[in-house]
Amino acid sequence: MVYPDFSYQKREPRTDLPAIAPVADRMLAFLIDFLIFTPVFAFVTSGLLKSLRTMVLVQSDSTASWMLWFSLVSTWFALLVLAEALFVFYWGATPGQKFLKLEVRSYQQGHSLDLMQSLGRSFLHWSSFFFVLPVLAVYTHPLRRALHDRAFDTIVVTLKEPSDFGPIDLERNFFRSWSRMMAFVGAMALVGVSNGVRTSYERLNVVSNQDSAFCEDVDGSWKGQERLDRATGLFVAGLISSACLEKEANAILWKQEGSLKAFAELAKGLLNPEDEVSRSYLDRVCESSPSGEACAISKFASSTDPERGNILRKKGLGSLTARLLLVRETIDREQFASAAALIADLRQEALFDEYLAREEVRNIWKIKGKSQGREPASSDLRDIIRDFEERYELR
């Protein structure tokens, strides 16, 4: 029996010039391959896509979300490499190249590729897309061989006539200017991407209380009524946003019952007193707690009476919110001495120093405006101005 000879068959190197595939045909073949492979791969990975889309909606910043992204990109990369490698190995061309009558052949001998050559070429082909320039080398190489072709000794030829004659000077110059620009853009992109990766990594490692029901701008050591009162006071002073106060109020309204609920409704009512919905909150406060301080504050906020400050004074000024609101009201009503006393009282809360300083300045301006630049007649008002000037070393 004569067994077939499986040893390597040495072939003579080719001496003829191959029919070079035009770049336009290669680009069109790539477009057709994209149109074919994309829906097929998307269908194959639809389960992973569904998990990723759900995770993006549910927990976009989580480690699991990033792992899913990485899995999807890796799977697509692997499928692309495998699909192109198998098509080129069995058919000599991808489907798009087949339509355009192109073939991938070994450069030295002109025959079809073996499996490892095909896999390696395909891997380098898709990897080089991350760097763009190796693929664009088809514009400069005389035989239109990009990096993956030269590395694995292949060439893309056309079965049509006429074939390509190699790059012209315009293409070479175009590539040179583009490569300089892309190198600069690539360096910037690298800096941006590394910054983005670093920021994302830090975000994943930082213990964040974004998942907390309470606002992170409010000190976590405060609890219950004190917390809500201070949060509302911070909002009145302009030191936290309305979204923050709303989050604090919602945490109470949707989870807790009892006396705190009235204050939470008050907080939501103070967010935008001009708004009809906010007024509904203010109206509700007195329904749940008619004798509480929250009801008094809500009546104060809803009233347009010039003497509305008396509503709070009669009730007694227990909460920070009431005192802060009264400071502003008292200055607007030109009750300067009362305003100065309130500000002095509130100075025990270091939290509101900046706000109180602003209100104090406003108070002084109003005093001086009313006195029309002269010394005020009242000794109380003169004392107020002197204390202000001493505190801020204006004398």
Added chain:
Amino acid sequence: MILPCPENPQSWNHRPITWMLVFLNIAVFLIFFADAPASPTMDLVKEKNLETAGRAFLQMIAVSPEEVREKTPDWIFEVSTSRSVDLQLIGYYAVRQSFFLEGVSSFAFHGDEVALAELRKSVATFQDKFSEDRLHRFGLSPLRNQSFAWLTYQFSHIGFLHLASNLVFLIFIGWAIEGLFGGTVLLILYLMGGIAGGVFFLGLFPGSYIPMVGASGSVSALIAFYALAEPKWRIRYYYLLFPTPGLNGFIYLPTLLILPLYLLADATGLLASPDGLMTGVAYSAHLGGAAFGAIAALLVRGLSLVRINRTS
């Protein structure tokens, strides 16, 4: 860019049924939908209402029967209930469920009474205006038992882009089918394909409050029919890679290759959509229409039911 570009422009005059269908779609859009008032869902989907709806939905689902909880997607129970955006997402799902909208007015919720009152008001407004809204009058919905909706939804579109995207395919594929098989076959495929698409949509989303409109089920039937009835036919496409010589031109690609990929993309869209959150594209209707078109094509080829005219 690559677009279909059929040959022989003079043959466009001999496609009366295609032009009639195009005209009907455009006319219905211009008369009923071009200047339609804002949808009654506008107030319902405001951020504040969605957040309240999300919280309310979680309270309602906690005491619902087991069969209702089983139909609820798992991600609803995994989402954080502390973040506003997550609660809005749950609310977005909730306002599309008929059992939630119908139960809002009577369920004993606890929490922010003012916000809950606003939500109830928005839901009541929505339900009052529901029957007057054109989308809900002409669209196909499981909650409205109107036989004429099976036809009217095929000619209704919510916006210009929606209309244009369907008309592009209707013109090119309808032209091809009418030329080969005649206007009667085209008309039957369009209408029955739309009905098949509607059956699939209602089968997969039986409790949805959102109606379906559009000719995409019908168009999918035409695409599938053409791909299988004439698998070796080639369609001319115009491609534009760059506006320089050599990088744009015409290419002929077989129907059996390109057109089914369009349907594969629909199947992916359906399988890859998160549970309970429709993307605005009725993939199920596309697939239903395509299934009808495919069966019709196989019957036509197998039983030689229709004489094919290959000269026009």
